[in-house]
Amino acid sequence: MLTRIKKTVGEDDFSYFIRYFGLFTLIFSAMTLIIIQVMRSSLYTTVDENLKTLSQDPYSLVAIAYRDQRQSNTKGDDNDHEMMIPDHDKSEPKGDVTSNTTVVLLNKKYENLTTGNGFLNFKTVTFGRKLLNKVSQLQITNSYGKKESYRAYMAELSLSDDESDSDIKYAVVMTNISQLEQTSEEHESQIALIMICFWGISLFASLFLARLSVKPLLESMQKQKAFVENASHELRTPLAVLQNRLETLFRKPEATIMESSENIASSLDEVRNMKLLTTNLLNIARRDDGLKPEMEDIEPSFFDQTFSNFEIIAEENGKIFRGDNQVDKVICSDKTLLKQLMTILYDNALKYTDEDGEIQFEVQLKDKNLLLRVLDNGPGIRDEDKKRIFDRFYRVDKARTRQKGGFGLGLSLAKQIVEAFKGTIQVKDNKPKGTIFEVKLSIKTESRKKNRS
Numbered sequence: 001m002l003t004r005i006k007k008t009v010g011e012d013d014f015s016y017f018i019r020y021f022g023l024f025t026l027i028f029s030a031m032t033l034i035i036i037q038v039m040r041s042s043l044y045t046t047v048d049e050n051l052k053t054l055s056q057d058p059y060s061l062v063a064i065a066y067r068d069q070r071q072s073n074t075k076g077d078d079n080d081h082e083m084m085i086p087d088h089d090k091s092e093p094k095g096d097v098t099s100n101t102t103v104v105l106l107n108k109k110y111e112n113l114t115t116g117n118g119f120l121n122f123k124t125v126t127f128g129r130k131l132l133n134k135v136s137q138l139q140i141t142n143s144y145g146k147k148e149s150y151r152a153y154m155a156e157l158s159l160s161d162d163e164s165d166s167d168i169k170y171a172v173v174m175t176n177i178s179q180l181e182q183t184s185e186e187h188e189s190q191i192a193l194i195m196i197c198f199w200g201i202s203l204f205a206s207l208f209l210a211r212l213s214v215k216p217l218l219e220s221m222q223k224q225k226a227f228v229e230n231a232s233h234e235l236r237t238p239l240a241v242l243q244n245r246l247e248t249l250f251r252k253p254e255a256t257i258m259e260s261s262e263n264i265a266s267s268l269d270e271v272r273n274m275k276l277l278t279t280n281l282l283n284i285a286r287r288d289d290g291l292k293p294e295m296e297d298i299e300p301s302f303f304d305q306t307f308s309n310f311e312i313i314a315e316e317n318g319k320i321f322r323g324d325n326q327v328d329k330v331i332c333s334d335k336t337l338l339k340q341l342m343t344i345l346y347d348n349a350l351k352y353t354d355e356d357g358e359i360q361f362e363v364q365l366k367d368k369n370l371l372l373r374v375l376d377n378g379p380g381i382r383d384e385d386k387k388r389i390f391d392r393f394y395r396v397d398k399a400r401t402r403q404k405g406g407f408g409l410g411l412s413l414a415k416q417i418v419e420a421f422k423g424t425i426q427v428k429d430n431k432p433k434g435t436i437f438e439v440k441l442s443i444k445t446e447s448r449k450k451n452r453s
Contacts, residue, residue, distance in 0.1 A: 016210035024202035032195045036188050043184050047151050047175050048135045050096050054173045055155035061171040062157075065103040065114050100176035102150070105157075107167045119143050127154065127172060138174065149181055150174040241270045293334035293420055295444070300327045303363050306339065310346050310361065318355045326364035332444035333370070337417050344414040345374045345437050352378040352435070369423075370441040377434040386427050390415045 054060065102120065105113045110127045121141050131154045138150045152174040159168065245263040252260065307323030314321035342361075349359045353376045362373040381389065390411050418425045423441040430436045 013210040013214040016213045017206050020206035020209045021203060024206060025199065028195050028199045028202065032192060035191055039184060039187060039191075043180060044135075044151055044177065047177060047180070048153070051135065051151060051153040051173050051175060054097070054101070055153050055171065058155075058157040058159060058171065060097075061103045061155075061173060062105065062168065064097060064101060064173075065105050065171070098175075102174045102176075104172040104174070105168050106154075106170040106172065108169045110170065113167060120148075127170075131172070132156065132170070137177075148176060148178045151177050239274075242267055245270075293337055295332050296335055298331050298333055298335050298338070300325065300329065302335065303327055306342055307361060310359075313346075313350070314359060317350060319350065319353055320356070320358040322358065322360045324360070324362040324364075326362070327370075329365070331365070331370060333421070333441070337420065338441075341414055341417045341439070342372065344410040344417075345372065345439070348410055348437075349374050349376040349378070349435070352376060354378060368443065370443045372437075372439040372441070374437045375430050375434065377430065380429060380433055381427060381435050389427065390425075 103114070104122060104127070106127055107113055110129065112122050112127070114122065119142055121143065124141050125138060131152070133153075133155065135151060135153050138152050139147045140150055141147050152172050154170055154172045157168055157171050245267045248263050249255070249260055257264070303323075303325040307321075307325060310323065311321045346359070346361060353359055358377050360373075360375040362371075362375075364371050415425055418439055418441065421441040421443075423439060425440075426438045428436045428438065
């Protein structure tokens with residue numbers, strides 16, 4: 001069990017899981033506390049406002065106290081003295097009066113003048129100046145010995161002059177909130193239960209997000225590892241050849257340059273291959289940081305000049321090249337990247353086309369897109385290889401491309417350039433044999449010079 005826990009903690013996505021789970025825990029805890037606090041603060045708002053409204057009507061307070069006193073006397077409750085109730089015109093109270101509303105009248109010394117309603121024991125409650133003009137919460141014991149909660153507001157009464165002989169000075173109006181508290185506790189329990197359920201769901205959500213977050217990092221690390229391994233493998237062969245040739249030259253110190261020309265030529269070939277490989281690796285590394293095409297105006301003659309260079313290279317290699325330039329207007333694109341893309345596609349076709357073979361390169365505009373098609377009549381590419389030819393260091397025929405100086409980096413770089421242009425690249429079969437590369441690039445056909453003017 002301990003070993004399994006250590007293994008889980010050591011996994012790459014565990015730190016992400018802790019971060020997400022901690023964040024969800026913080027959010028749900030804060031939400032629970034805020035909701036409960038808002039409920040508690042708003043629970044007594046109506047009650048407190050009603051208490052303050054009732055306290056502004058002194059005669060109504062006395063009438064309510066008299067009602068409680070009369071009910072108590074009806075039940076046969078004998079008390080120490082009888083409260084003197086001043087006469088006044090009865091009118092509707094300013095606030096809402098319910099059966100839960102109780103009023104206690106006090107004299108100047110804050111002594112209770114109300115004998116009670118026969119249900120509450122006011123002797124257990126002490127009133128003082130600190131409660132004046134404030135809403136407070138009291139615990140009062142009823143006749144059954146059970147404590148009940150009340151919201152209370154003490155106000156000073158202003159009676160008329162003809163009633164100045166009355167001992168009544170203060171009134172405490174109270175409302176029973178025991179049911180409200182019970183309901184509030186039930187709601188708080190439900191809210192806490194719901195939040196705990198969501199907190200449990202966040203456990204699985206954190207695990208999912210952690211794995212989702214670490215997936216691209218693991219893939220990137222895997223690609224980087226494969227890249228380094230492949231690069232090391234590609235460098236191992238020329239280094240081994242160089243070492244062998246140099247050791248051969250060292251064993252024959254008296255040999256002339258002519259006699260050692262084969263070893264020297266072979267070493268130079270490997271040096272050229274290493275230079276080309278390191279250049280390609282550097283380009284790949286730079287492209288990984290992201291390509292940012294620099295747009296400029298490209299004349300249709302640009303493609304004619306490029307095709308002329310391709311034709312010369314084809315003649316030197318004993319092959320036939322046919323260029324078809326159908327671009328008849330100025331386009332806006334990155335000339336450097338476009339030239340590099342065309343060169344990679346042409347060089348790839350050149351390597352896989354036999355002597356006396358034919359390569360056809362077509363360029364045309366269609367619906368604000370630049371279409372490039374490169375056709376050859378070489379051996380073609382198998383379906384299983386088509387899925388991987390854009391991977392770095394992948395070569396269909398390793399022996400053939402090694403002899404031609406290929407490292408399997410060209411098509412990978414071509415795909416990156418196409419993606420920088422927000423385009424697409426596809427490989428198809430050329431009937432009866434050979435391969436077709438089709439590229440679609442998004443471009444602008446309006447001249448930048450015109451836009452400036």
